[in-house]
Amino acid sequence: MKFNTKTIHGGQHNVDPAYGSVMPPIYQTSTYSQTTPGGHKGFEYSRSANPTRTALENSLASIENGKFGLAFGSGLAAIDAVMKLFKPGDEIISTNDLYGGSYRLFTKIFEGLGIKFHFIGMQDAEKIEEYITDKTKLIWVETPTNPMMNIIDIEAVSKLAKKHKVLLAVDNTFATPYLQQPLDLGADIVMHSATKYLGGHSDVVMGSLVVKDKDLADKLYFVQNASGAVCGPQDSFLVLRGIKTLHIRMQRHCENGEKVARFLKDHPKVDKVYWPGFEDHPNHDIAKKQMSGYGGMISFTTAENTLESAVKVVEKLKVFTLAESLGGVESLAGHPASMTHASIPKEEREKTGVVDSLIRLSVGIEDDEDLIEDLKQALG
Numbered sequence: 001m002k003f004n005t006k007t008i009h010g011g012q013h014n015v016d017p018a019y020g021s022v023m024p025p026i027y028q029t030s031t032y033s034q035t036t037p038g039g040h041k042g043f044e045y046s047r048s049a050n051p052t053r054t055a056l057e058n059s060l061a062s063i064e065n066g067k068f069g070l071a072f073g074s075g076l077a078a079i080d081a082v083m084k085l086f087k088p089g090d091e092i093i094s095t096n097d098l099y100g101g102s103y104r105l106f107t108k109i110f111e112g113l114g115i116k117f118h119f120i121g122m123q124d125a126e127k128i129e130e131y132i133t134d135k136t137k138l139i140w141v142e143t144p145t146n147p148m149m150n151i152i153d154i155e156a157v158s159k160l161a162k163k164h165k166v167l168l169a170v171d172n173t174f175a176t177p178y179l180q181q182p183l184d185l186g187a188d189i190v191m192h193s194a195t196k197y198l199g200g201h202s203d204v205v206m207g208s209l210v211v212k213d214k215d216l217a218d219k220l221y222f223v224q225n226a227s228g229a230v231c232g233p234q235d236s237f238l239v240l241r242g243i244k245t246l247h248i249r250m251q252r253h254c255e256n257g258e259k260v261a262r263f264l265k266d267h268p269k270v271d272k273v274y275w276p277g278f279e280d281h282p283n284h285d286i287a288k289k290q291m292s293g294y295g296g297m298i299s300f301t302t303a304e305n306t307l308e309s310a311v312k313v314v315e316k317l318k319v320f321t322l323a324e325s326l327g328g329v330e331s332l333a334g335h336p337a338s339m340t341h342a343s344i345p346k347e348e349r350e351k352t353g354v355v356d357s358l359i360r361l362s363v364g365i366e367d368d369e370d371l372i373e374d375l376k377q378a379l380g
């Protein structure tokens, strides 16, 4: 099955066996009747499994070319489940330019429980090896990175990870499986904030993991059930519905993203534009190799290079909404330093380029001329 068919049919029954409904029913139930103790049809309690969530988990596994999907109450709950595979004394190497909430979870929760993190730039994959010891258990990669749009060579990192018998997890939230399939490039775990492009309509908070290996799936399933950060059947239905249009939404996000990125690059009130589709982007060759398009996420700095100038632009936008999050059909603008990345200390974030004048855009699927007009008036 090709990707554009998998989004609609992957891992699904064409009709529900109970009444032939074409769409999977929302099984809004916590429990299931048993004919005799233990005599059930595979579902006993909805923390352990729920048929609507299972339908979604099968879809997720299919679109990521994996075997096992797990859905959680949020992207961070999914990451939290991965971190619970480790013990005090274990070490994890992570991208230094990553989602602020992931950084907060790693440093404020799991460092306190005795796990050691190394946050490093991974654009040069060779550098990672210096940090690998016999205690290293996981490499955590986010690519494209948020919000600086750096690209990390998943295949190169996976070779290192395999050489040292370390797990590799990739946060694929920005690219989605439409643009990049980390398991095919050698990753062991692919993670999503399904809140973003998979859901695609900014109406649900959810996270997911997909793996190929049965043993790893069993361990993660144990955490999912034991810790219990699962998503409900209604939300599972919404994300399943979102996935059915992922390929056409992403196609438009990419087209609009390119037009907006090129417009910004030529604008006198704009200084730097970060978008991996530009040929002079420092990691463009890797992006070209491992992604089938460049997406709708763009960051840029104002020419004045001040906090005030960036705030003025985001306040003036009318079609773009000033809000956290990304990946919905509607265009959003954010100011990372004071919003998504406020939990990262100023010195830390400025090292990676998250300066006060940086603006991040999630380019939606509206008419591109309206988006460009809006940016024109806000910058002017």
Ligand SMILES: *Cc1c(COP(=O)(O)O)cnc(C)c1O
Pocket (backbone or CB within 6 Å): 074, 075, 076, 077, 099, 101, 102, 142, 146, 171, 173, 174, 192, 193, 194, 195, 196, 205, 206, 207
């Ligand atoms: C939003 C986001 C997360 C966290 O997901 P939630 O669903 O908000 O918990 C993790 N990684 C990236 C790249 C994100 O954009």
